[in-house]
Amino acid sequence: MNAARRHLFSRPWIWSFAATIIVWIVTVLFTGGASSLDLSQAALTFAAFSVIVGIGQMFVITLGPGNIDLSVPATMTLSGTLALKLMDVQDGMIIVGLLLSILLGFAVGIGNYVLIKLLRIPPIIATLSMSFIIQSTAIWANRGLRIKPPDMLADFTTSNLFGIPNIAIVALILSALAWVLLEKTIYGRWISAIGQSTFAARMTGIPVDGTRLVTYILCAVLASICGYLLASFSGGAALNMGSEYLLMSIAVVVIGGTAVAGGNSNIPGIWGASLFMFLVVSMLNTYGFGAGFRLILTGLIIIAVIFVAGGRQSNR
Amino acid sequence: MKISSGTIRLLIPAASLILLLAAVFYMQPRAMSYTGLNLLFNLAVPIALATVAQMLIMAVNDLDLSMGTFVSFCACVTATFLQSSPAVGVLIFLSAIAAYAAIGVVIHLRELPSIVVTLGMSFVWGGLAVLMLPSPGGEAPGWARWLMTSRPPFVPMAIVASVVIALATHFLIMRSSAGVLIRGVGGNVRSVERAGWSVIRIRAGTYALAGFFAVLSGIALVGLTTSADANIALRYTLLSIAGVILGGGEFVGGKVSPIGAVIGALTLTLAGSFLSFMRISPDWQIGAQGAILIVVLALRLFLNRLEKREKSR
Numbered sequence: 001m002n003a004a005r006r007h008l009f010s011r012p013w014i015w016s017f018a019a020t021i022i023v024w025i026v027t028v029l030f031t032g033g034a035s036s037l038d039l040s041q042a043a044l045t046f047a048a049f050s051v052i053v054g055i056g057q058m059f060v061i062t063l064g065p066g067n068i069d070l071s072v073p074a075t076m077t078l079s080g081t082l083a084l085k086l087m088d089v090q091d092g093m094i095i096v097g098l099l100l101s102i103l104l105g106f107a108v109g110i111g112n113y114v115l116i117k118l119l120r121i122p123p124i125i126a127t128l129s130m131s132f133i134i135q136s137t138a139i140w141a142n143r144g145l146r147i148k149p150p151d152m153l154a155d156f157t158t159s160n161l162f163g164i165p166n167i168a169i170v171a172l173i174l175s176a177l178a179w180v181l182l183e184k185t186i187y188g189r190w191i192s193a194i195g196q197s198t199f200a201a202r203m204t205g206i207p208v209d210g211t212r213l214v215t216y217i218l219c220a221v222l223a224s225i226c227g228y229l230l231a232s233f234s235g236g237a238a239l240n241m242g243s244e245y246l247l248m249s250i251a252v253v254v255i256g257g258t259a260v261a262g263g264n265s266n267i268p269g270i271w272g273a274s275l276f277m278f279l280v281v282s283m284l285n286t287y288g289f290g291a292g293f294r295l296i297l298t299g300l301i302i303i304a305v306i307f308v309a310g311g312r313q314s315n316r
Numbered sequence: 317m318k319i320s321s322g323t324i325r326l327l328i329p330a331a332s333l334i335l336l337l338a339a340v341f342y343m344q345p346r347a348m349s350y351t352g353l354n355l356l357f358n359l360a361v362p363i364a365l366a367t368v369a370q371m372l373i374m375a376v377n378d379l380d381l382s383m384g385t386f387v388s389f390c391a392c393v394t395a396t397f398l399q400s401s402p403a404v405g406v407l408i409f410l411s412a413i414a415a416y417a418a419i420g421v422v423i424h425l426r427e428l429p430s431i432v433v434t435l436g437m438s439f440v441w442g443g444l445a446v447l448m449l450p451s452p453g454g455e456a457p458g459w460a461r462w463l464m465t466s467r468p469p470f471v472p473m474a475i476v477a478s479v480v481i482a483l484a485t486h487f488l489i490m491r492s493s494a495g496v497l498i499r500g501v502g503g504n505v506r507s508v509e510r511a512g513w514s515v516i517r518i519r520a521g522t523y524a525l526a527g528f529f530a531v532l533s534g535i536a537l538v539g540l541t542t543s544a545d546a547n548i549a550l551r552y553t554l555l556s557i558a559g560v561i562l563g564g565g566e567f568v569g570g571k572v573s574p575i576g577a578v579i580g581a582l583t584l585t586l587a588g589s590f591l592s593f594m595r596i597s598p599d600w601q602i603g604a605q606g607a608i609l610i611v612v613l614a615l616r617l618f619l620n621r622l623e624k625r626e627k628s629r
Binding site: 065066070115119120121122124125126128129130131132133134135136137139140143247250251254255290291292293294295296297298299300301302303306307 | 381422426428429431432433435436437438439440441442443444445446447450554557558561566567568599600601602603604605606607609610613614617
């Protein structure tokens with residue numbers, strides 16, 4: 001029993017949640033508790049977007065050193081743009097738009113892995129080159145007027161159920177699915193094994209290439225879904241809508257306690273880190289810092305968190 | 317004659333650069349002049365310096381995601397403090413380099429992932445730059461302007477500068493004992509440690525050196541553009557990583573090539589000009605840049621395979 005408790009406290013995600021709670025309290029203290037519900041709802045909504053892309057990125061990072069997907073922001077933008085264009089403000093097309101997004105994610109994921117596998121390009125460069133091409137397609141497709149999302153979809157993404165934002169519920173369901181996938185299926189064991197030692201994984205007969213392909217597809221599909229939701233939430237797709245999610249998707253994964261060296265991942269940490277990243281910015285806003293100081297403090301806080309938590313998660 | 321693997325590593329980036337240059341000359345023969353070459357490669361100088369900085373970090377198996385914001389920060393310092401009160405400017409640069417060394421120490425001591433620490437630092441540098449120059453402005457110091465726009469006889473400044481950077485860093489990284497230690501940390505930390513060297517000092521020194529080259533990149537950039545803003549060099553982060561890889565460097569194992577990195581930076585710059593000569597619609601310019609990157613890397617794979625087949629015969 002005692003050992004179990006110690007096990008819990010040694011979990012890396014504890015730290016991101018502790019940091020989140022501290023930041024939340026500090027922010028609410030300033031406002032005197034007046035807006036604590038609004039703050040929590042906003043945090044859940046915006047964290048949800050980071051969580052969705054973060055989960056995809058986490059699966060990729062788990063694959064081991066060098067695995068990372070830089071095409072996430074471009075995929076989000078293209079998916080949002082194309083889906084809204086296809087739906088064309090008709091409620092009946094909502095599902096079709098979602099299917100298009102998922103299909104696009106499949107295509108991007110396969111494209112990424114083809115570059116990585118066939119051309120032996122390091123994933124960073126492969127996904128970067130891919131993102132250039134996707135970005136161009138998005139620029140080309142984004143010509144003309146800004147198209148609004150269908151009303152039903154816009155309502156869904158901006159409203160709450162029992163006080164919890166719908167987007168957060170979607171992200172929660174996706175996280176639960178990802179957790180099952182990671183912890184309870186053979187696929188989850190495979191990606192951890194590949195991350196710990198690709199060579200050993202290959203020797204034991206794990207289909208390394210197939211598993212990696214599925215992982216890159218999974219990441220791109222999650223980015224697509226996130227782009228679809230984000231474009232609907234913000235009333236239209238914009239070309240730069242994904243840009244902040246490049247660094248965000250990596251930051252939430254690592255702050256959340258997933259080992260950058262691969263082979264070890266955890267999903268609760270992504271929630272903690274996403275909430276934390278949003279709350280830090282809103283805390284600094286509440287205290288009236290200018291843009292410059294806000295950036296500096298955000299950076300220092302990220303480093304401080306990783307500094308405190310970092311030594312525990314690495315047992316190299 | 318036996319060709320070393322290092323030379324082969326260099327041949328491929330050089331071949332792709334020459335190929336691209338030939339294509340540009342074919343489409344626009346007027347580029348084949350002093351002024352033409354200068355225009356083609358002008359912006360390559362700061363990118364080459366940033367690529368060398370990134371290469372140093374990659375030589376010790378780390379990655380610097382703050383390169384773009386740091387060069388932007390240096391550009392802002394150059395356009396403000398270094399211009400109005402040089403002593404303060406130099407002092408800021410020295411502390412920035414010290415900060416880089418400190419980052420190296422922190423990463424080493426706590427065994428932190430460099431990606432995250434530099435990610436955090438990118439916010440810090442970005443914030444400092446915004447504080448200094450909230451809106452685009454400032455002015456280039458006269459000497460930086462003079463240096464970057466000077467016209468040496470026969471060979472344009474951009475080419476002279478690239479060659480100087482390539483040779484200087486080649487001797488520093490490939491020929492000096494300090495360079496061997498840096499690459500040794502990337503190749504096998506334990507053996508460097510066992511040989512009695514202080515890895516923490518080597519890493520701090522490498523980071524400081526990278527900071528120094530990034531500072532030079534910022535100064536060179538402002539010398540060309542005459543003014544700065546906080547976002548002036550954001551794309552350098554990805555450009556510098558791509559440049560190192562194009563030049564034959566690798567993410568792990570301390571396998572880097574300074575001359576290759578400079579060539580990689582030149583290739584990336586040239587790719588931009590090549591596309592505008594091709595009259596590709598602006599919509600597709602970024603995409604075509606990605607395609608060029610893919611083609612060059614595919615070419616490298618093809619040549620590598622060819623070389624292996626020769627060997628096995």
